[in-house]
Amino acid sequence: MLLCAIYVLAGFLGREPWKNADIAAFGYMAELAGMHSGTGADSHWFAPSLLGLPPEVDALLPYWLGAFAIKAFSPWLAPELAARIPFMLMLASTLASTWYAVYYLARSPLAQPVAFAFGGEAQPADYARAMADGGLLALLATLGLAQLSHEVTPALAQLSCVAGFFYACAALRYRTVWPAVVGATALFSLALSGAPVVAALLGTGNVALLLLQREGLDPAAAADGVGRRSRWLAIGLALLTCAVIAGVSTLALWRWRIVLPTAAGFEWGALSRLLLWFTWPAWPLALWTLWRWRGQLLGGQPSWHLALPLWFVALPMGVAAGAGGSDRALLLALPALAALAAFALPTLRRSMAALIDWFTLLFFTGCAAVIWFLWVAMQTGVPSRPAANVARQVPGFVAEFDPWLFALALSATLTWGWLVRWRVGRHRAAIWKSLVLPAGGAVLCWLLLTTLWLPLFDYARSYGALVQRVAKVVQQPSCVEVAGLTRAQVAAFRFHGKLELQPTGGFASCPWLLVDADALRKFVAGTIDPTTWNLHARFRRPGDNNEEVLLYRRRAISSADRAAPMEKR
Numbered sequence: 001m002l003l004c005a006i007y008v009l010a011g012f013l014g015r016e017p018w019k020n021a022d023i024a025a026f027g028y029m030a031e032l033a034g035m036h037s038g039t040g041a042d043s044h045w046f047a048p049s050l051l052g053l054p055p056e057v058d059a060l061l062p063y064w065l066g067a068f069a070i071k072a073f074s075p076w077l078a079p080e081l082a083a084r085i086p087f088m089l090m091l092a093s094t095l096a097s098t099w100y101a102v103y104y105l106a107r108s109p110l111a112q113p114v115a116f117a118f119g120g121e122a123q124p125a126d127y128a129r130a131m132a133d134g135g136l137l138a139l140l141a142t143l144g145l146a147q148l149s150h151e152v153t154p155a156l157a158q159l160s161c162v163a164g165f166f167y168a169c170a171a172l173r174y175r176t177v178w179p180a181v182v183g184a185t186a187l188f189s190l191a192l193s194g195a196p197v198v199a200a201l202l203g204t205g206n207v208a209l210l211l212l213q214r215e216g217l218d219p220a221a222a223a224d225g226v227g228r229r230s231r232w233l234a235i236g237l238a239l240l241t242c243a244v245i246a247g248v249s250t251l252a253l254w255r256w257r258i259v260l261p262t263a264a265g266f267e268w269g270a271l272s273r274l275l276l277w278f279t280w281p282a283w284p285l286a287l288w289t290l291w292r293w294r295g296q297l298l299g300g301q302p303s304w305h306l307a308l309p310l311w312f313v314a315l316p317m318g319v320a321a322g323a324g325g326s327d328r329a330l331l332l333a334l335p336a337l338a339a340l341a342a343f344a345l346p347t348l349r350r351s352m353a354a355l356i357d358w359f360t361l362l363f364f365t366g367c368a369a370v371i372w373f374l375w376v377a378m379q380t381g382v383p384s385r386p387a388a389n390v391a392r393q394v395p396g397f398v399a400e401f402d403p404w405l406f407a408l409a410l411s412a413t414l415t416w417g418w419l420v421r422w423r424v425g426r427h428r429a430a431i432w433k434s435l436v437l438p439a440g441g442a443v444l445c446w447l448l449l450t451t452l453w454l455p456l457f458d459y460a461r462s463y464g465a466l467v468q469r470v471a472k473v474v475q476q477p478s479c480v481e482v483a484g485l486t487r488a489q490v491a492a493f494r495f496h497g498k499l500e501l502q503p504t505g506g507f508a509s510c511p512w513l514l515v516d517a518d519a520l521r522k523f524v525a526g527t528i529d530p531t532t533w534n535l536h537a538r539f540r541r542p543g544d545n546n547e548e549v550l551l552y553r554r555r556a557i558s559s560a561d562r563a564a565p566m567e568k569r
Contacts, residue, residue, distance in 0.1 A: 006412075007140055007443050008091050010450045011150030012084045014405075016462040017495070020488040021056075022151040023463060027491020028055055029066030029083050029152070033074075046251070051482065051490050051501055058253050059154035059194030062087075066152055080495075087152045090160035094149070095136060097163035097182075098335040102135030102342050103128045104170040105305040110296055113346065127431075134432035135342035138285065139334060141438035144278035146446045148331050154194040155328040161190035162202070163335040166312050169206050172233055173304070180236070187244050196248040198319060198332065203241030205311050210234035212307075271325040275317075278330055281356075281438050285341035286313070292347040305343065312336030345431050353434040361420060364441025368413060368448055375452040390456070394543040397459045405451040412447045416440060460543035463492030469539050470514070470551060471497040479510035483528065484519025489549070504528075512536075513552035520550060531555065 017023040028048040048055055048063050055063070065086040073082035105111060106128035113127060122130070139145065148155050168183025190199040210230045275283065289306070296303040297310075316333035323329050348356075377386040378399040391397070419440045423433065449457070459465055470493070474480060482490065483504040493499050493514070502510055513533055520528070533552035541547045 003140065003439065003443055004092070004095050004136070006447060008088055008095070010443075010447045011146070012088050013081070015450070015454055016458045016464050017080050017492075018151070018457070018461040019463060019492075020486065021153045021155070023491050023495070024050070024056070024487040025062065025151070025153045026066065026080060026083055027487065027494065028063045029070060030079060030491070030495065032063055032067035033070040033079070050487055051485075052503060053487050053490065056487065057154045057194035059157070059192065060251070060253070061189055061192040062152070062154045062157040062194075065157075083152050087156050090156050091149050094160045094163040094335065095139065097160075097167040098139050098338055099132045099136045101163070101167040101170040101335065102339045103132035104167075104174055105308065105339060106131035106343075107174060108303065108305040110303040111305040111343065130431045131342050131345070133430075134345045134435055135338045137432055137435035137439035138282050138341040139338035141435060141442045142278075142282050142334050142338065143280050143442065144327060144331060145334055146442070148328060153328075155331055157193040158190060158195045158198070158328075159331050159334070161186045161193060161195075162198070162312070162316075162332045165190065165202060166309075166335055166339075169209075169308055173230075183237075184240055187240060188247065191244050191248045191253065192251075194253075195332075196244070196253050198315065199248075200241060200245055201315055202312070203237060203244065205315065206308075207234050207238045207241065209307060209311060210237065271321055274320075274325050274327060274330065278327055279334065279337055281360075282334070282337045282341040285344040286337050288347070289340045289344040293343065306340075309336035309339040313340065341435075342432075345434060348434060356434050357423065357437055360437040360441055364437070364445060365416075365420075367441075367445045368416065371445065371448045371452060372409075372413070378456070394456065394460045396465065396542050397456060400455060402455070405454060409448050409451040412444050412451075416444045462496075463489065463541065464496050466539055466541045466549070467492055467496035470549070471499065473537060473551060474499065474512050480512040480514055481510045482514045484516040484522075485514060485549070486516065489516065511554050513554070515550045515552065517548035517550055518546070528552070 017026045027050050031050055032045060032048060045064065046060065048060070066083040069082045069085045070079045073085065077085075107124060111131075112124055113122060149159065150156075164182050164186035168179040168186060171179040172183065187199050187203055190196075190202075211234050290297060290310075293303070293306055297306050313333045313336045316329055316331075319332075320326050320329040374386055374390065377383055378390055379401060381387045419436065423436055474497075479500045479502060480493070481504040482493075482501050485493070490501060493501060501514075504513060513528070515528065517538070532555055534555050535550060536553040537551045539549050539551065
């Protein structure tokens with residue numbers, strides 16, 4: 001519980017909104033919450049808009065939750081922190097749903113260990129709890145979960161919904177009311193979070209799985225009355241899926257972004273590299289599970305504890321491939337992939353478990369040492385070469401010592417040392433022991449990055465430094481026309497700079513104009529009249545040579561024209 005709490009809080013607390021999806025999603029929440037009075041009149045609850053730009057992902061629920069949180073906690077919390085509260089709960093629910101899903105899958109008769117001749121084997125509930133601990137540790141250890149699960153984006157909402165639906169499908173064979181409520185809520189929420197196609201396919205696929213086990217997917221399950229429930233569960237899930245499809249059609253949320261890959265026009269190498277690092281270290285254990293349990297998987301009636309997570313892994317992977325190797329689509333496969341990884345634990349040989357321990361110990365200890373080494377270099381300037389590299393990559397950054405962040409990082413490092421000592425010590429063996437160091441190392445490195453390197457990340461990954469430089473020239477509050485800015489840039493200038501932004505053209509008559517340099521080269525150049533605007537300054541975001549904004553000033557403006565925007569405001 002403490003490990004999960006640290007993982008959830010680290011990365012959500014104490015930081016600014018980061019580019020690109022994080023600050024863009026927060027911008028839509030701020031618009032719905034009415035933070036920018038008078039500027040978001042074109043944005044309403046069923047059609048969020050940011051200066052006329054619709055969201056990149058056609059989601060409603062994540063923006064609603066963030067806006068409600070901003071309104072509810074605005075007197076006490078900063079808006080960016082208030083908007084993260086629902087998403088902290090989403091990440092916590094993802095971890096809890098994964099634990100309970102693995103627990104109920106491990107209760108399946110074919111997933112239980114073979115009974116000893118003279119007794120003494122683990123009780124079914126105790127064995128299932130130990131397997132659930134292993135699944136949760138495997139999820140925490142997955143590298144791809146760290147950043148995307150700490151952003152206020154629809155991707156985290158989709159992950160929480162998929163994990164909740166995964167739990168419901170695993171638990172419905174043993175419970176009725178609560179899993180049914182969670183499953184229905186998760187499927188509707190998934191459709192409202194920008195993934196209606198995934199929701200429809202998940203519902204349809206699970207109907208097929210339930211029909212396959214109508215006579216009892218596990219032969220031993222008939223004695224528990226599990227197989228007899230499958231027909232009614234399939235009917236109920238089919239009706240729920242039809243209701244979700246009807247609701248999404250009513251709200252016009254269908255967007256088909258899948259492009260079927262071809263051998264000639266698809267980067268299979270890029271997708272393979274993404275799979276290798278994004279799902280590490282769960283994917284080797286999942287493959288080992290499929291190999292060791294292949295007899296049950298390839299039989300006439302595949303085991304429920306293998307068929308269900310395999311379907312929840314295959315669908316997001318197919319969506320990720322169809323979306324051009326999207327890591328946010330692949331994120332949805334992680335809970336089920338962790339479940340498959342957990343079922344490898346009972347079959348691991350001692351030599352393989354030792355190999356995992358040694359590799360994990362060297363890898364995460366080395367990563368933590370590098371993080372500490374560069375932090376010392378940033379603070380003291382010694383060694384000089386690493387400090388110079390940081391200064392060159394992020395010009396203008398000045399390192400400051402924060403005793404609270406240092407204390408948290410030091411405590412985490414000492415705890416890692418204690419965990420390693422515990423792992424190599426003599427104690428009662430636990431089935432999840434091989435995943436203790438991967439999960440602990442992943443949480444350690446994530447915590448070090450979000451404490452020691454947090455000021456550096458805030459400076460390099462947020463728009464705060466760029467916006468402050470622009471606002472200093474513009475002399476806020478001031479009316480600024482914009483052309484070609486991305487959603488993230490618009491949200492950043494409104495949040496950090498408190499600028500009144502107006503689309504260029506039309507009836508806007510502002511003294512300043514902001515243009516994205518890349519958009520100017522592509523399609524905005526013809527919309528800027530050189531007789532009206534003078535290029536005043538160029539601003540580049542620190543640490544990113546590919547992102548630059550141009551600030552124009554209106555050439556000659558009469559007193560009457562200068563007063564008109566003020567009267568309008």
